[in-house]
Amino acid sequence: MSNVFFTSDHHFGHKLIIDFESRPFTDVEQMNESMIESWNAVVGKADKVFHLGDFSFLGKEATQTIVSRLNGYKTLILGNHDRGRSRSWWLDAGFDEVSEHPLIYKDFFFLSHEPMYMNKHMPYVNVHGHIHGQKYEGKNYFNICVEHWNYTPLTFEQIRDSVVVSEEG
Template sequence: MERLNGYKHLILGNHDRGHSLAWWLNVGFDEVSEHPIIYKNFFFLSHEPMYMNKHMPYVNVHGHIHGQKYAGVNYFNVCVEHWDYTPLTFEQIRDAVVPSEEQA
């Protein structure tokens, strides 16, 4: 954990609940959430894909789906297997899901 750059926020998933929140903080996470969170009024961050309807103004950034990419315009799968085990920035995710003319 100490070799990873940036602020590390863990959203607990199905394999993470065997430890206490304090344990994860001691491992090196800056924050630990038991539930999904909204970041910058655009990103809906969760461990696994959550239901998103076309009226929701968020993109669900999630993991959990390891073997395939989860399809849908309101979803972005950040499982490390899909990104050559390289972290992505929120700007990279935004740029991938928002057409450039809408970003201006």
């Protein structure tokens, strides 16, 4: 049986993100290799991964090389740094699916790059990226940025169980 994973904001090839977000890497090559290892340590070939944007700052060939090394069937929801490139560019780079808009998963989870407006009366959860080390308060938001999760994708069950626990707590 395959698993479903979520992650965002790898910023492959983005040297300045190491300082911007105090990432624990000495250089961009170490960052890229470490994030590929972390991904493949949990994601199997038959698994599905939703990447919620800001995947790579590299050219198409270097991006293709990274995508091809990552396990799983990969769906990209375009982030603010991805939108300068066309949907077909990202498909050519190796993603299996690419969405320019948020997606709804299991009729309850809104998957988006930027956090969406959610009022406290809405029963839904917005799984998002974009804000890196920051965190929105409340049970309606789940920040999947790599900085919060040791640069490793999380399973749907990990997110679901975390949301259920926070609602009970």
